[in-house]
Structure formats: C-alpha cells, structure tokens
Amino acid sequence: MNDEKAQVRARIADGYIRTTPYNHTLGAEVVTADEGLAVFRLPFREQFIGDIDAGLWHSSVGTALMDATCGLSVLLALPKIESIATLDLRMDYLRPAVADKPLYARAECYHLTRRIAFVRGELYQANRKRLTGHCTAAFMRTSKKTDARRAQNA
Amino acid sequence: MPEATAYQRMEQALASGDYTALVREIPYANYLAISVQQTDVGLQFHLPFREDLLGNTRLGALHGGVVASFLEISAQLQVLISQNQRRVPGPIDFAVDYLRSAKSQESMVNCRVLRQGSRVAQVQAECWQTDPATPVATARVNFLLQDLDEKSSQ
Numbered sequence: 001m002n003d004e005k006a007q008v009r010a011r012i013a014d015g016y017i018r019t020t021p022y023n024h025t026l027g028a029e030v031v032t033a034d035e036g037l038a039v040f041r042l043p044f045r046e047q048f049i050g051d052i053d054a055g056l057w058h059s060s061v062g063t064a065l066m067d068a069t070c071g072l073s074v075l076l077a078l079p080k081i082e083s084i085a086t087l088d089l090r091m092d093y094l095r096p097a098v099a100d101k102p103l104y105a106r107a108e109c110y111h112l113t114r115r116i117a118f119v120r121g122e123l124y125q126a127n128r129k130r131l132t133g134h135c136t137a138a139f140m141r142t143s144k145k146t147d148a149r150r151a152q153n154a
Numbered sequence: 155m156p157e158a159t160a161y162q163r164m165e166q167a168l169a170s171g172d173y174t175a176l177v178r179e180i181p182y183a184n185y186l187a188i189s190v191q192q193t194d195v196g197l198q199f200h201l202p203f204r205e206d207l208l209g210n211t212r213l214g215a216l217h218g219g220v221v222a223s224f225l226e227i228s229a230q231l232q233v234l235i236s237q238n239q240r241r242v243p244g245p246i247d248f249a250v251d252y253l254r255s256a257k258s259q260e261s262m263v264n265c266r267v268l269r270q271g272s273r274v275a276q277v278q279a280e281c282w283q284t285d286p287a288t289p290v291a292t293a294r295v296n297f298l299l300q301d302l303d304e305k306s307s308q
Binding site: 053 | 159161179180182183185206208209210217218219220222223226242244245246249250251252255
C-alpha cells in the first residue's frame with residue numbers, strides 16, 4: 001500500500017518535470033517526492049550566474065526553482081490530480097548562493113482548503129541550516145470539478 | 155595587460171548607455187535574452203518568447219518562475235541604470251502576484267522606483283504582454299544598495 005503510494009508520487013514527480021518545459025530546461029532533478037513535500041536539486045550551470053566577479057548564482061534562479069518545487073509539493077498534497085496555478089509567491093533572500101555548487105529547494109504544502117493550497121519553502125546549498133532563501137506561496141486549485149461545484153452553489 | 159573584470163565592463167556599459175553590453179555581464183539575464191529599451195515613459199524591459207520557457211504546454215503558458223525571474227531582473231536593471239548604481243543591487247526580498255497566465259508571446263516589464271534611500275531601493279514592477287493596462291503579474295522588490303562614497307543620487 002505504502003509502496004503503491006510512493007510509486008504514484010514518483011510518477012507525479014516524473015511527469016511534472018517531463019511535461020513542464022522550463023523545469024526540464026533548468027535541469028532540475030527530483031530528490032524527494034513525499035506526501036505534500038518536494039525537494040529539487042538544481043546542478044550549477046554557467047548561465048545561472050548573477051555576479052561573475054563574486055561567483056554567485058542569480059537570486060531569481062532560486063525563485064524560479066522554488067516556484068517549481070512549491071507547485072510539485074501541492075500536487076503531492078492533493079487527493080487526486082488537479083490543475084493548479086500560482087497565486088502569489090514571496091522570497092526572502094537570506095544570503096547569496098555560491099557558484100559551482102548545486103542549489104536545493106524544499107517545499108512543503110502545509111495547508112489545503114477546497115480552493116487554495118498554502119506552501120512554505122527553503123532554499124539552500126550544502127547545509128539546510130544555512131538557508132540561502134525562504135519562501136511562502138499560495139496556489140489556486142483550478143480543477144473543473146471544483147469550479148462546477150462552485151457554479152452550482154452560486 | 156590584465157583583462158577587465160565584469161564590474162569594470164559593467165561600469166563602462168553604464169557610462170556609455172550600452173544596455174546590450176550591460177545585460178551580457180549578467181549571465182542569467184543574458185540567457186533569458188532580456189533586453190532594455192529607452193522609451194518616452196522610461197525604461198522598458200523585453201523578454202522574447204521561447205518554447206523552452208513554457209510551464210504548461212497544453213495552455214501554452216510561460217512558466218511562473220520565468221515571469222518571476224523576468225520581473226526581478228528588470229527591477230534590478232532599473233535600479234542599476236536609473237539610480238546611479240555601479241554594481242548590480244542585491245535583492246533583500248521579492249513578492250510576486252500572478253494575475254493571469256502569460257501566453258506564448260513576447261513579454262514586457264515596466265518598473266517604478268517607489269523610493270530610493272541611501273541603503274534601500276523599493277521597486278514596483280509590472281509584467282504585461284498585449285496591453286500595459288492588463289498586467290499578467292506584478293511584483294515588488296526591495297534592494298540593498300552599495301555604499302557609495304561619493305555622488306549621492308539625491
């Protein structure tokens with residue numbers, strides 16, 4: 001039973017990367033796909049640099065990765081496959097990420113309502129105790145079924 | 155003769171108003187192919203459409219993370235160019251609101267520096283496609299400014 005659920009989650013994560021061109025373009029890899037929890041690893045590439053002389057990632061690469069990770073955590077929290085859309089996302093940039101090392105994004109969908117999913121996330125490199133960024137985001141659940149029910153109730 | 159550093163090349167690009175050369179010194183901005191134009195309403199930032207920037211192939215929608223990156227980089231360039239900065243300002247935090255899905259076409263960003271102090275610049279950025287009056291996303295970004303020993307922009 002647990003294995004079955006784990007397989008479904010692995011399939012969701014795999015499909016999420018494959019069917020989202022930009023996740024694929026970035027080169028993001030799934031590290032963890034648990035219930036309402038996603039961890040992505042993004043290997044470093046020259047094109048992700050924001051400051052050549054200081055040797056730092058551009059902060060907004062982390063934001064893009066975080067958006068993708070938050071989205072997957074929501075899909076992994078939903079009882080059934082639904083389409084979702086990011087409503088808003090906020091990042092706190094705690095320290096810059098150093099070039100040549102991979103970037104990790106960890107997102108947890110910690111609350112679900114009928115229409116909305118709430119997510120918090122962390123961005124880090126080697127050590128999760130030294131965060132490079134912190135994130136909060138909200139997603140709309142946009143499935144037809146929920147819309148139909150809403151129209152009926154209206 | 156020693157090669158010029160990226161910082162020196164940027165200063166030169168800023169001094170000569172060569173925004174193409176400026177963007178080239180920020181690899182992630184260059185990778186997204188962001189360009190800057192001077193218009194009668196101020197600076198305008200452009201992001202050409204590319205298939206690999208999609209987040210949803212079925213809807214033909216740009217990835218939310220791409221829109222977020224574009225907004226943040228635009229706000230950063232706006233401060234760099236219009237506020238007399240010599241270095242790319244580092245963002246403290248970033249918040250984006252997604253209003254509608256960004257379609258498979260060119261996107262633009264217009265920015266407004268709401269306040270520029272000696273340490274912090276607060277910027278509002280709007281991303282739009284066909285009509286600036288119906289933005290696809292808005293963001294606000296706070297930047298930490300470098301201590302400039304001379305030439306305050308006030």
